[in-house]
Amino acid sequence: MDWYPLWNSLRIAAISTAAVFFLGLFAAYYIAKLPRAVKGVLDVVLTLPLVLPPTVVGWLLLCLLSPRRPLGEWAQAVLGLRLVMTWWSAVFATIVVSFPLMYRTARGAFESFDATLADAGRTLGLSNTWIFWRVRMPCCRQGILAGMVLAFARALGEYGATSMVAGYTPGKTATISTTVYQLWRTNDDAGALKWVLVNIAISAVFLLAVNLLESRERQNRKGGRSCA
Amino acid sequence: MRLTVDIRKRLGNFQLQAAFTAEAGAPLALLGASGCGKSVTLRCVAGIMRPDEGHIELDGTVLYDSAGHIDLPPQRRSVGYLFQQYALFPNMTVRQNIAAAIRDRSRREAETAELLRRFRLEDVAAQRPRQLSGGQQQRTALARILASRPRAILLDEPFSALDSYLKYQLELELSDTLARFSGPVLWVTHDRGEAWRNCRRVCVMDHGAAEPVMDMETLFHRPGTVSAARLSGCKNYAAAVPEGESVRIPGWGVTLNCGRPVPPEVRVVGIRSHHVRPAAERENAVPCAVERVVDDVFGTIVLLRPENAAPEAPLLRMELDKADWAALPDRERLTVSIAPADILLLRE
Numbered sequence: 001m002d003w004y005p006l007w008n009s010l011r012i013a014a015i016s017t018a019a020v021f022f023l024g025l026f027a028a029y030y031i032a033k034l035p036r037a038v039k040g041v042l043d044v045v046l047t048l049p050l051v052l053p054p055t056v057v058g059w060l061l062l063c064l065l066s067p068r069r070p071l072g073e074w075a076q077a078v079l080g081l082r083l084v085m086t087w088w089s090a091v092f093a094t095i096v097v098s099f100p101l102m103y104r105t106a107r108g109a110f111e112s113f114d115a116t117l118a119d120a121g122r123t124l125g126l127s128n129t130w131i132f133w134r135v136r137m138p139c140c141r142q143g144i145l146a147g148m149v150l151a152f153a154r155a156l157g158e159y160g161a162t163s164m165v166a167g168y169t170p171g172k173t174a175t176i177s178t179t180v181y182q183l184w185r186t187n188d189d190a191g192a193l194k195w196v197l198v199n200i201a202i203s204a205v206f207l208l209a210v211n212l213l214e215s216r217e218r219q220n221r222k223g224g225r226s227c228a
Numbered sequence: 229m230r231l232t233v234d235i236r237k238r239l240g241n242f243q244l245q246a247a248f249t250a251e252a253g254a255p256l257a258l259l260g261a262s263g264c265g266k267s268v269t270l271r272c273v274a275g276i277m278r279p280d281e282g283h284i285e286l287d288g289t290v291l292y293d294s295a296g297h298i299d300l301p302p303q304r305r306s307v308g309y310l311f312q313q314y315a316l317f318p319n320m321t322v323r324q325n326i327a328a329a330i331r332d333r334s335r336r337e338a339e340t341a342e343l344l345r346r347f348r349l350e351d352v353a354a355q356r357p358r359q360l361s362g363g364q365q366q367r368t369a370l371a372r373i374l375a376s377r378p379r380a381i382l383l384d385e386p387f388s389a390l391d392s393y394l395k396y397q398l399e400l401e402l403s404d405t406l407a408r409f410s411g412p413v414l415w416v417t418h419d420r421g422e423a424w425r426n427c428r429r430v431c432v433m434d435h436g437a438a439e440p441v442m443d444m445e446t447l448f449h450r451p452g453t454v455s456a457a458r459l460s461g462c463k464n465y466a467a468a469v470p471e472g473e474s475v476r477i478p479g480w481g482v483t484l485n486c487g488r489p490v491p492p493e494v495r496v497v498g499i500r501s502h503h504v505r506p507a508a509e510r511e512n513a514v515p516c517a518v519e520r521v522v523d524d525v526f527g528t529i530v531l532l533r534p535e536n537a538a539p540e541a542p543l544l545r546m547e548l549d550k551a552d553w554a555a556l557p558d559r560e561r562l563t564v565s566i567a568p569a570d571i572l573l574l575r576e
Binding site for chain 1: 271274275276301302303304305306307308309311313315316317318319328329331372373375376
């Protein structure tokens with residue numbers, strides 16, 4: 001059995017989770033400080049990929065990245081990079097669809113953070129960066145970890161936008177989800193089943209992890225603590 | 229060293245206006261009921277909140293000035309802030325909480341050890357805040373503030389998070405700590421006793437408006453306004469008309485001698501419950517009917533209706549020792565008197 005789709009799916013999910021970690025975190029942190037009206041609009045825009053069909057996301061991404069479009073054309077001409085139909089093109093798709101999961105869970109965690117802790121830090125002369133990484137992040141650790149796991153699981157299962165942006169080339173852009181579709185389409189049910197089982201196993205492990213993190217967070221809240 | 233504050237801020241339909249100066253060595257109490265703007269004032273001084281306009285200056289450094297567009301971030305104000313719930317970092321030990329406030333690495337270890345020793349926190353140095361008692365939490369918060377080497381200290385209701393049993397000992401400790409501190413101290417409280425015991429000067433705040441700073445003695449003997457008198461614990465108020473050295477109280481149908489010229493702007497008199505004495509032979513005798521008797525923990529509260537009182541006039545409240553009340557021959561009708569000096573002359 002060729003394990004390339006597993007390896008490709010895992011690296012795409014890992015890279016996009018790393019990107020979404022920072023993007024989601026900082027979006028959650030800065031958007032929380034904005035005026036209510038702006039916050040409402042941005043909230044809708046940033047959460048939209050969660051509810052849009054992945055094919056719509058894929059189509060919009062192609063509008064942006066295709067070599068016939070300004071950004072894609074520029075990347076091709078200046079950087080010599082083709083933004084679509086490579087293995088890492090899928091990263092664009094998975095970032096967009098998994099971003100809302102990270103953003104919303106991080107925002108929920110930040111909203112339950114006791115702001116006087118940050119105020120206290122500032123009056124003690126501690127920098128905002130120090131307070132963010134040393135107080136706010138540890139206090140919101142459980143929620144942020146849960147967001148990362150969800151984002152990773154979502155990225156791993158991404159099919160629609162990925163197939164449109166990265167296509168299916170065995171040994172190049174094939175992921176677990178696109179491989180399952182391809183094998184089913186070519187009547188290779190036995191081959192498809194193998195990948196289905198692999199996918200179910202990985203996803204189950206991740207959801208188990210989310211549940212563990214969430215129940216630990218609930219226990220902490222019950223105990224009246226904001227941090228573990 | 230002094231802290232000068234003169235700020236205005238609008239919050240919804242609440243208008244905060246505070247102006248006062250706190251000198252080093254004489255803690256200034258900001259005394260007011262909850263929701264009067266005391267905490268907002270502290271937050272503006274610390275830089276956590278921004279006033280709409282005004283000027284804040286500490287020891288010659290301008291912290292905030294709306295006209296000059298100066299607004300130092302809290303990090304550069306060197307103002308220590310003791311939060312109501314102490315705001316200790318829950319993910320760090322006591323030692324880490326204190327060490328975090330010391331920026332100079334070379335002195336971090338030695339100073340943390342010294343503060344742990346001074347605040348008797350050595351035994352709990354490795355524990356997290358949630359494992360500490362209320363008193364230990366407060367000591368940790370104080371140690372952490374001193375570790376940051378503040379030039380002024382702000383205390384926001386320092387005992388609101390504690391049982392009254394713990395309060396007294398901690399109040400003595402806090403008082404000792406502040407006595408060793410060389411900068412100005414602002415002490416926010418709604419408790420007049422706490423203010424009296426710990427502060428020499430007081431600024432009364434009422435619905436967002438700060439009155440001029442006065443000595444603590446003045447607040448209790450000559451509060452000047454109804455809101456200040458109320459915060460000083462005075463219970464009896466009656467509308468009054470100045471008449472030379474006396475005031476006429478239409479509601480009670482009496483005229484009381486005040487023993488001093490009564491300024492024309494006086495509109496109300498205040499009489500403390502324990503200044504109402506059952507003694508007919510003295511000055512300002514007021515014959516009354518006893519309306520109600522309330523048995524209190526250490527004394528007796530008696531509500532009196534002056535004989536010539538209008539029906540809607542407030543009752544006169546008297547507090548006296550249980551034994552003194554029991555010794556009175558007639559507990560249905562009673563003539564009380566109020567010493568002229570004990571009558572508080574108040575503006576609205």
